[in-house]
Structure formats: C-alpha cells, structure tokens
Amino acid sequence: MMRVHACLLLLCCACRLVTAGMRVVLSPLDTEGSVSARVGGVVSLNCSAEGGGVSEQSEELEWHRNGQLLKLDPHNHFSPSRLCVQNVTTDDHQVTFTCHLKRNPTVAASAEIKVHFPPDLSGSEDVNVQESQDASLYCSVWAYPQVAVTWLRDDQPLYLVGQRRYTLYQDSREARLTITGAQRELHQGRYSCVTRSWEFGERSKTFHLLVEDKKMAFPLWPMVAAGVVVTLTAALAVVARWDKVSKCWK
Structure with a gap:
C-alpha cells in the first residue's frame, strides 16, 4: 500500500512539473488581447499548447464561450485546435472565448470578440x-x-x-x-x-x-351619480303612486 501511494505521489508531481512548463496560446489577437470583426463577418481563432516537455499534438484542448463548453469535431480537440465563428452578429459582441488544457483548466488563454456595428437609427x-x-x-x-x-x-x-x-x-x-x-x-x-x-x-x-389642445376629461362619476339620483327619484315616485296604480289595474 505504501508503494502504491508513493507511485501516485510521483505521478502527481510529474504531472505538475509537465503542466508547469506548459502554456496555451491564442492567435491572432490585437494588442489588447481581443479580436475584431464586422456584423456578418467571420472570426477565426487558433489555440496551441506549447512547452511542458511533451509533444503539443498530444495535448487535448477544450473551448468555452462565456463559460459554456463548446462541442467541436473530435479531430479538432488536439493542439493546434481551431475555432471559427461565422456570420458574426451583435450577440457575439464582448463574448469571451477561452481555450484550456483538458487535463488542467488553469492552463488557459482567452480572447474577447469586439463586433463593429453602427447604431440602428433612421426614418x-x-x-x-x-x-x-x-x-x-x-x-x-x-x-x-x-x-x-x-x-x-x-x-x-x-x-x-x-x-x-x-x-x-x-x-x-x-x-x-x-x-x-x-x-x-x-x-x-x-x-x-x-x-x-x-x-x-x-x-x-x-x-x-x-x-x-388639452382635452377635457369626461365627467364620468358625476354622470353616474346623476343617473343614480334620477333612478331613485323615479322609483320613489312609483312607490308613492302604487296604490292608485293598483286600483287602476283592478
């Protein structure tokens, strides 16, 4: 059991040493670490793993869009990996794409998309x-x-x-x-x-x-109140004359 733990510890240390010298590089980027495009255009990013004492072609990579994992072709998972965003829209403005080592997400590189578009102003x-x-x-x-x-x-x-x-x-x-x-x-x-x-x-x-011109508001409630008064007055008049009306009916 002691030997197993020792082997695992050595493997872990070796993994850290390999990762420590590894870095992920995105290109092409501008001086601000971003990439620009116009609406309807195309954004293309390349991601490569470099250093670490291993062949970069053996490094598996993952891509994220604003933190959400992207599903790419299985053959596009290994360095160098390429991401293409076609028919760019304003929804892609200020979106961040991140590429990282699958075995160590802390080894990563990110780029923000800056979409150039005019204001929707006319007519x-x-x-x-x-x-x-x-x-x-x-x-x-x-x-x-x-x-x-x-x-x-x-x-x-x-x-x-x-x-x-x-x-x-x-x-x-x-x-x-x-x-x-x-x-x-x-x-x-x-x-x-x-x-x-x-x-x-x-x-x-x-x-x-x-x-x-300012419109006069229709006096709704006074009209309703007047209607109620007229109705009650008519009802009282009918009640007051009910005896005579009954005699006429008889």
Whole structure:
C-alpha cells in the first residue's frame, strides 16, 4: 500500500512539473488581447499548447464561450485546435472565448470578440402630446465603437442653457430627450437625434412633435351619480303612486 501511494505521489508531481512548463496560446489577437470583426463577418481563432516537455499534438484542448463548453469535431480537440465563428452578429459582441488544457483548466488563454456595428437609427416618427403633458423622444444609439450624439430642433443645435423644461439622458444603448409640460408655442416642431463617428459617419432619426389642445376629461362619476339620483327619484315616485296604480289595474 505504501508503494502504491508513493507511485501516485510521483505521478502527481510529474504531472505538475509537465503542466508547469506548459502554456496555451491564442492567435491572432490585437494588442489588447481581443479580436475584431464586422456584423456578418467571420472570426477565426487558433489555440496551441506549447512547452511542458511533451509533444503539443498530444495535448487535448477544450473551448468555452462565456463559460459554456463548446462541442467541436473530435479531430479538432488536439493542439493546434481551431475555432471559427461565422456570420458574426451583435450577440457575439464582448463574448469571451477561452481555450484550456483538458487535463488542467488553469492552463488557459482567452480572447474577447469586439463586433463593429453602427447604431440602428433612421426614418422619422410622429409624436403627439397634449398641452402641459410631458413628451419623450427615444433614440437607439447602441454601437461599437460608441458614437457621439447631438440633438437638433428644426435643423439647429438644441439650445439647452437655461431651458429647464428640456432633460437629456444617455447611456450606451439609448439617448432620450424629455420635454416637461410641453407648450405648443415653445416646443412644437421637428427634432432630430444625430449620431456621428469616424467609422460609420452620420446617422439620424427625426421626430415631428405635435402639441394638441388639452382635452377635457369626461365627467364620468358625476354622470353616474346623476343617473343614480334620477333612478331613485323615479322609483320613489312609483312607490308613492302604487296604490292608485293598483286600483287602476283592478
């Protein structure tokens, strides 16, 4: 039994020594350790095991996509292993692919996919709002690389200094212009959300804001109350004259 334990210990130490000198290399990568592609394009990655005192062709490798194991052709499990992502979409943006030794997952290399795509921004939209109500205009500005956003009114830069009724909000996916308590004379007009970038140029979406007269709310509950009063009055009148009505029937 002592000899068995000693042999296992020696094997374990030998395995550690072999793995200690082993590394996994991904290529081709840019200086940031990532790979870029456009929507509809192809991403190709090569993974190789190097060093460790063993033949790299005998090293079995595994691939993961954001931590999920990928099933590859059995012949593609050994170094060098190749991964190909075809017809790249925005769903592949910022996805991380990792290649590691099957016998030791700590020996690994990773690469992030950066998909270049423009914002989905075009066309026009009619926005109707009643006077004194709030109006919100939304633009999808999600893109990579990120784009600069400008708001225009009637083709002129929107003047915001001292304008408390205008509120701008923007994150990586959405730009929003909110007009608080819209007034026809002050706010009705044509607004544009414009994005600019060195890669995708200029894109825009137009909003035609129409401020309508404020509609009077229908007095539902007073009408219901009036109906109830009329019904009760008619019922009481019938009860008061019931004796005479009965005599007529007799």
